[in-house]
C-alpha cells in the first residue's frame with residue numbers, strides 16, 4: 001500500500017478581500033510507496049511549497065485529498081494535526097528554520113520534548129544520529145555559530161529524530177554551497193537506502209537526479225514523471241535536463 | 255528642491271514607522287508639557303503672593319530638576335532604540351546609493367520635526383493644563399485661586415531652551431552613530447547581537463546579596479533622622495541590585511533551570527525557559543528601569559498621599575487647640591494664680607467672646623532614659639543604640655489640682671503618691687522615680703488625659719504624672735535637672751492656655767492670633783505683664799495648617815506630576831519592548847508551528863513568557879515598596895503624621911491603581927504584539 005496518496009489536489013489562494021485569486025495547484029494526483037525517494041521538480045512559483053504545506057497539513061486544500069498512511073489529513077481533528085505532524089512527519093526547509101534561542105542539541109530535541117519523551121530516550125536517539133550526520137561536535141553550539149551546511153544537517157537530524165514515516169524537504173539545497181549540497185544529497189541517499197521515505201521538492205536538477213523517481217509539475221498539475229530504473233545519477237541527470245528542455249520549449253513529452 | 259526631497263523622506267520614514275514614532279512624539283510632548291507646567295508654576299507671580307509660596311517654589315523647582323534629568327536620560331534611551339530600529343532602512347538607502355551625508359540630512363529633518371512637534375504640542379497643552387494644575391495645586395495647598403489664564407514666559411523659555419538642547423544632543427549622537435557605521439552593519443544591526451546569553455554568576459549573586467542587605471537596612475532602621483542617610487544608601491543599593499538581578503540574575507536563573515534536565519526538557523518549560531534567557535538578556539535593563547520607576551512612583555505617591563491625607567489629623571496632634579498661648583516660667587514657684595489670670599485675660603481679650611473649650615494647665619516637662627521605674631534625665635540621645643532608644647521617655651509632671659479641675663473628678667492622694675498616664679501601653683510598676691531625686695508611689699493609672707496634649711512626638715512614649723504637692727515635687731526635679739551634668743534647662747515649666755474658635759475660618763483665626771500677639775507685646779512694653787513670665791509662645795492651628803499644606807500639598811502635587819511622567823515613560827518602555835519582541839518572535843512563531851506545535855500551544859507559551867517578563871517588574875516593585883514601608887512610616891511620623899492604617903491604605907491603593915494601569919498598558923501593547931506576530935501569515939498571503 002502507498003504511504004502517501006494525493007488525489008486531485010487543488011489550492012486557490014484568495015487575497016484578503018477576495019479580490020484576487022491565485023491558483024497555485026490545479027489538479028495534483030500522485031502516490032508515493034514506502035521507501036521511495038521522490039523528487040518533485042518545477043519552476044519557481046509552480047506551487048511546490050504549496051504542495052508540501054498541504055502534505056504537512058500546514059494548510060488546507062481547496063479541494064482534493066491527501067492520505068498519509070491511510071489517514072485522510074482533512075479529517076484529522078484540528079487539535080491532533082500538530083501532534084500528527086510532529087510524530088509522523090519530518091520537515092527540512094531551504095532556510096533551515098532552526099530556532100536561534102536553542103543550542104543545536106535542543107533544536108533537535110524540540111519535537112521529542114513536545115511529544116513528552118523522557119530525556120534519557122532523547123539522548124539515546126540523538127547519539128547515533130548525530131554521529132551519522134557528523135554533527136556530534138556541534139551539539140552544544142548555537143545556530144549562529146555554525147555554517148549553512150552544518151545548520152542543514154542539524155535540521156535533518158531534527159526531522160529524523162522522531163523516526164517519521166515521511167521526510168518532507170523543501171529545496172533543502174537551495175541555500176547551500178556546492179560542497180554542502182553534495183554532502184546533503186549523499187546523506188539523503190543514505191537515509192533513503194536505510195528505508196526512509198522521502199519527498200523532496202526542488203528546482204535543482206542535481207538534487208532531483210539523486211531520487212528514485214522525479215515528478216514534474218507545471219501549471220498546477222503533475223505533468224510528467226521519470227523513473228530511475230537502473231540509471232546512474234549521471235544518466236538520470238541527463239534525462240531530467242532533456243525533459244526540462246522539452247518542457248521549456250513548450251512541447252509535449254511522449 | 256533638494257531640501258524638500260529630504261524633508262519628504264523624513265516625513266515618509268516617520269509615517270511608515272508611526273508605530274514607533276507616534277508614542278515617541280507623544281512622550282516628548284508630554285515631558286515638555288509637564289516641564290512647562292512645573293517651571294511655569296514655580297516662576298508664577300502667584301508664588302510671591304500666597305502664604306508658603308517660597309517653599310512651594312522650591313519644591314516645584316526641585317520637581318523640575320527631577321523631570322529634567324529624567325527627560326534627558328529617557329529621551330536618550332528611546333532615541334537609541336528608535337535609531338537601532340531605523341538602521342535597517344538607512345542601510346538600504348545607503349546601498350541604494352545614498353551617502354552618509356544624505357542620511358544625516360534625513361536624520362536632521364526628523365529631529366527637527368520631532369522637536370517642533372514636541373515643543374508646539376507640549377507647550378500648547380502645557381499652557382492649557384497649567385491653569386488646571388494651578389487650581390489643583392492651590393486647592394491642595396488650601397489656598398484660594400483666581401481663574402485668569404496666565405502664560406509664564408520664563409517657563410516657556412526654559413522649556414524651549416532645555417528641550418532644544420536635548421534634541422540637539424540627540425541629533426549629534428545619532429549622526430555620530432551613522433557616521434561610524436558601515437552600510438552592511440546598518441543592514442544587519444537589527445539582527446546583530448544574537449549571541450546566546452551567558453550567565454554572569456558574579457553579578458547575579460552580587461545582585462541578590464546587595465538586595466538582601468538593602469532590605470535589611472531598610473527594615474532595621476530605627477531613628478528616623480539617621481535613617482535618611484541610611485535609607486539613601488539603601489535606595490542606591492536597591493537600584494543597583496534591581497539592575498543586576500534583571501540583567502544577570504534572570505539569565506542565571508534560566509541557565510540554572512536549563513541545567514535541571516528533568517525540568518527543562520518538558521514541553522511546558524522547554525521553549526519558555528530558553529527564549530526567556532534571550533528575552534531577559536535583551537530586556538533586562540529596560541525591565542529594571544520599569545521596576546525602579548514603578549517603585550519610585552509607588553513610594554512617592556503613597557508617602558506624599560499619606561502626608562497629605564493624614565495632614566488634618568496631624569494638625570490636631572501638633573496643634574491640640576485652635577489657638578494656644580503658653581508662658582514659660584523660670585521655676586515652678588513662678589506658676590502663680592496671677593500668671594494664670596493674666597493668660598486668661600489676654601486670651602479673652604483677643605478672642606472677644608468667640609473662644610470655647612478653654613483649658614489652662616501647668617506642666618513641668620523633662621525626659622530621659624527610663625528603666626525599671628526610674629527616669630534618668632538626659633537631653634541628648636544621639637549616641638544611643640537602637641535598643642536603648644526604646645527606653646527614651648518624655649515626662650510631664652502636673653498638679654493634681656489641674657486634673658481635678660479639668661476632669662471634674664476628685665482624687666485623694668497622699669504625699670509622694672501619683673496618678674500616671676502613658677501615651678503607649680499602660681504604665682506598669684508601683685513606683686515612678688526620678689534618679690537621684692524623688693520616688694513616687696503610683697496610686698493609679700489614667701487612660702485619658704483631662705486636657706488635649708501635644709501627641710505628635712509619638713516617636714517616643716510619654717508619661718504624665720499628676721502629683722498633689724506639685725510645687726514641691728516639680729521644684730525638686732527642676733533642681734536635680736539643673737545640677738546634673740547634662741546642663742541647665744533640662745526641665746521646663748510651662749503654663750498652657752488653649753481654646754478653640756468655632757465658626758471662624760482660617761484667616762479670622764490668624765487675625766485673632768495676631769491680635770493676641772499685639773496685646774501681649776503691649777503688656778510687655780507698658781510693664782503690666784506679670785514678672786513670673788519668662789517667655790511667651792503662640793500656636794495657631796490655622797497658621798500651622800497653611801504652612802503644612804503649602805508644603806505637603808505641593809509635595810503631593812509634585813508626587814502626582816512625577817508619577818504621571820514616570821508612568822508614561824514606563825508605558826513607552828513596555829510598548830517598545832512589546833514591539834521589538836513582536837518583530838523577533840515573528841519568525842520563531844512560524845518555525846515552531848512547522849515543527850509541530852499547535853497555534854494554541856505557541857500562543858500559550860508566548861503568552862506566559864510575555865506575562866512573566868512584564869509582570870516581574872511590577873511584582874518586584876511591590877516587594878520593594880513593602881520593604882520601604884517601615885522607613886516611609888518613620889519618615890512621615892517625623893512630619894507629624896502617625897497613622898499606620900492610613901499609610902497601609904494609601905500604599906495598597908497606590909499599588910492597586912498602578913497595577914490596574916499597568917495591566918491596561920500591557921493589554922494595549924500586547925495587542926500590538928500579537929498583530930505583529932501574526933503578520934507572518936498575512937505576509938505569506940500577499
Ligand SMILES: Nc1ncnc2c1ncn2[C@@H]1O[C@H](COP(=O)(O)OP(=O)(O)O)[C@@H](O)[C@H]1O
Nearest residue numbers: 013022024044045046047048049050938939940
Ligand atoms: N500564502 C499565499 N497567498 C497567496 N498566494 C500564494 C501564497 N503562497 C504562494 N502563493 C502563490 O502561489 C504560487 C505558488 O507558490 P509556491 O508554492 O510558493 O511556489 P514554489 O514553491 O514552487 O516557488 C505562486 O504564484 C505564489 O505567488
Ligand SMILES: [Mg+2]
Nearest residue numbers: 048049050171
Ligand atoms: Mg518554494
